Amino acid sequence: MIATPDFLDALNSVITIPVIPYRNGKVDYPAHRKNIEYLLTSNSLSDNRPRVICIAGTSLIHHVGYADQNRLIEETREVMGNSGILLSAVAPNPVSSAGDLVKKQSNMQRPPDGYLLLPLVGVYSTEGLYEGLMQFGEEHHDSCGARLIYYLRQTRDRDQVIRLIQDSDAFVGVKVGTTEDDVPPMVDRIGDDGIVIWGVGDRSTKAAQLGAKGHTSGISVLFAKAGDKINNAHRAADFDKALEIEQRITPLEEIRFENGRVFNYSAVVEAMIMSGFTDIDPGEGGPFNPRVSSEVAERVRAAIEGILDLH
Numbered sequence: 001m002i003a004t005p006d007f008l009d010a011l012n013s014v015i016t017i018p019v020i021p022y023r024n025g026k027v028d029y030p031a032h033r034k035n036i037e038y039l040l041t042s043n044s045l046s047d048n049r050p051r052v053i054c055i056a057g058t059s060l061i062h063h064v065g066y067a068d069q070n071r072l073i074e075e076t077r078e079v080m081g082n083s084g085i086l087l088s089a090v091a092p093n094p095v096s097s098a099g100d101l102v103k104k105q106s107n108m109q110r111p112p113d114g115y116l117l118l119p120l121v122g123v124y125s126t127e128g129l130y131e132g133l134m135q136f137g138e139e140h141h142d143s144c145g146a147r148l149i150y151y152l153r154q155t156r157d158r159d160q161v162i163r164l165i166q167d168s169d170a171f172v173g174v175k176v177g178t179t180e181d182d183v184p185p186m187v188d189r190i191g192d193d194g195i196v197i198w199g200v201g202d203r204s205t206k207a208a209q210l211g212a213k214g215h216t217s218g219i220s221v222l223f224a225k226a227g228d229k230i231n232n233a234h235r236a237a238d239f240d241k242a243l244e245i246e247q248r249i250t251p252l253e254e255i256r257f258e259n260g261r262v263f264n265y266s267a268v269v270e271a272m273i274m275s276g277f278t279d280i281d282p283g284e285g286g287p288f289n290p291r292v293s294s295e296v297a298e299r300v301r302a303a304i305e306g307i308l309d310l311h
Contacts (some may be wrong), residue, residue, distance in 0.1 A: 001111070001113060001145065002085070002113055003052065004031065004147065006170060006180060007025060007085070007114060007147065008173065008194070008195045010050060010052060010085045010193055011048070011052060011085070011149075011173065011213070011214050012195070012214045012231075012235070013045060013049060013052050013214050013231050014045070014052070014088065014184065014202075014214070014215060014217050014220060014227030014228055014230065014231040015052045015053075015054050015087065015186030015197065015214060015215065015216045015217065015218075016039050016051065016052060016053050016054065016217055016219075016220035016221065016224070016227065017053075017054045017055075017057070017058055017105075017216055017217065017218050017220070018032070018036065018039060018053070018056045018057075018058070018220070018221035018264060019033045019035070019054045019057060019060065019218075019221055019268050019272070019282060019283070020032065020055075020057035020058075020060045020061070020064060020072065020121060020271055020282030020283075020284075020286060021035065021269075021281055021282055021284075021286075022283045022286040022287070023195060023283050023284055024284065025287075027064070027071075027072065028281070028283050029071065029075050030071075030281075031216040031281035032072060032075055032076070033075055033079050033281055034279065034280060034281045035280050035281060036053065036075075036076050036079040036080065036225070037079055037279075038221065038279050038280050039053055039220065039221065040050055040053075040079065040080065040084060042224040042225070042311075043224070043228065044224070044228040044232075045228050045231065045232065045234065046124075046232040046236075050083060050084045050085055051084040051085070052081070052084065052085040052087065052214075053076065053080070053084060053086055053087070053174040054086075054087035054088075054089060054116055054216065055069075055072050055073060055076055055086075055087070055088050055089060056089035056116060056118075057089075057265070057286075058218040058220075058264055058265045058268055059220050059261070059264050059265055060265050060286050060287070060289065061089045061091065061118070062091055062118070063126065063286065063287040063288060066097070066100075066101055066104075069088075069101065069211070070101070070104055070105060070108075073086070073088055073105055073108065073112060074108065076222050076292060077108065077109065077110040077229060077300070080110070081110075082110070082230075084111050085113050085114075086110070086112045087112055087113065087114050087115065087116050087149070088105055088112040088114075088115050088116070088120065089115070089117045089118055090102060090115050090116070092117055092118065092120050092133075092136065093120065093121055094210075095132065095136055096138075098117075099120065099136065099139065099140060100144055100159070102115055102140050102146050103140070103143065105128055105135060105143055106140075106144035106145065106146060107144070108187065108244075111144075113150065114146075114147040114149060114152055114172070115146055115147065115148050115149070116149050117133070117150050117151060118146050118151050119151050119152070119153040119154070119177075119264065120132075120133075124152060126157055126159070126160045127160065127240075129157055129160050130159075130160040130163055130164055133150065133164055133168075133171070134167065134168055134281075136137065136170075136245060137164075137168045137169075137171050138168070138169075138170060140170065141168075141169055141170035147170065147171060148166065148168075148170050148171045148172065148175050149171070149172060149173040149174065149175055149195075149197070149201065149301055150165075150171060150173075150175070151174075151175045152174050152175065152176050152178060152182065152199075153176055153177045154178065155176065155178050155179070155181075155182055158178075158182055158185065158186065158265075161174055161186075161254060162174075162185070162186055162189045162190055162222075165190050165193050165194040166189070166190065166193050171194065172194045173194040173195035173196065173197060173211065174190070174194065174195075174196055174197065175197045175198075175199035175216060176196060176198055176199050176200075176207070176212065177199040177200055180206050180207050180210055181234055182211050183198070183207050183210040183211060184210050184300060186199070187210065187211035187212065188211075192279060193254050195213055195214070196211065196212050197212060197213065197214045197215060197216065198212040198214070198215040198216070198217045199215070200257065201215070201216070201217065201219070201257065202215065202217050202220075202226055202227050202230055202245075202246065202249055202253060202254045203236065203246050203249075203253050204217065204230065204234070204242075205230070205239050205242040205243050205246055208234040208239070209239055209240070213226070214231065215230070215231070218256065218264065218268055219249065219252060219253070219256075219266075219268055219271070221247065221268065221272070221280060222268065222272050222275060222277070222280060222304075222311060223307060223310040224309055224310075224311070225309075225310040226245055226249050226310040227308070229241075229245050229310075230245050230246065235247070238281055243293065245310075248306065248307050248310070249307060249310070251299075251302070251303035251304040252267065252271060252300065252304060252307070253282045254303075255267045255296065255299055255300060255303060263292060263296065265286060265289045266285065266289045266290065266291065266292050267296070267300055268282070269282040269283065269284075269285060269286075269289075269291070269293060270291065270292050270296070270297055270300045271300050271303070271304050272302060274297075274300060275304060275308060275311065276302055277311055
């Protein structure tokens with residue numbers, strides 16, 4: 001397994017999150033393999049850096065059973081081999097089942113290099129979040145060497161997540177899914193204890209200027225060059241160049257994140273279908289995420305017209 005310092009450096013990149021393709025109500029594994037192959041072969045990151053792939057399904061992982069999650073990791077591993085960095089998204093509800101999933105995947109032939117722990121849901125206090133995740137992290141770091149990144153979605157949890165990363169050997173970073181305002185205090189207080197990753201799409205330059213390292217991308221499965229070029233520019237501190245690319249993809253990102261991210265998954269699927277590219281396969285819509293309406297589809301069509309060169 002890659003050493004933790006090298007792992008954190010590798011995460012200072014575009015962390016690609018491909019859709020999980022479905023057909024006839026089931027995960028389409030050949031389509032998934034095709035999408036992973038596209039991400040690996042369409043790597044334009046600077047300095048020959050490895051591709052980072054996170055199996056989270058563009059938020060669809062919440063609707064995927066554990067057997068399918070494990071097979072998705074296995075199928076991804078078979079395509080990746082020993083190349084690239086692999087992250088597995090895990091929902092911590094219920095926490096005991098999440099622990100079983102981490103243990104199972106940690107014992108695979110090529111285990112994930114790290115785990116993205118999705119936001120805790122249900123009723124909990126901030127102190128309870130810290131205590132519960134500390135216990136979870138210690139157990140699975142000690143038993144299977146798990147390295148965890150917490151996905152922050154509520155600013156109220158920020159201080160406890162900072163404390164968690166400071167105190168825990170298991171938690172090595174945070175994905176910030178709130179606003180840019182949360183980036184500076186996290187960067188300042190976490191320091192060298194972990195990594196602060198921007199988690200609200202490729203429009204990430206403001207967060208990078210505030211100290212975030214790396215960002216997650218749900219559109220890289222279609223527009224791999226976009227996220228790669230943005231991250232290359234961030235690492236070179238060429239923020240004007242990064243903003244130029246961001247402006248081009250903003251119409252699509254605005255559709256994805258509007259109204260509480262209602263089209264986060266389905267707009268990407270629609271864009272993949274409309275693109276006509278044959279080296280990727282979006283499936284036909286997933287659980288609770290059918291194809292978008294004709295009105296939204298036209299907006300998607302207009303959004304991707306001038307950016308197909310970023311494929």
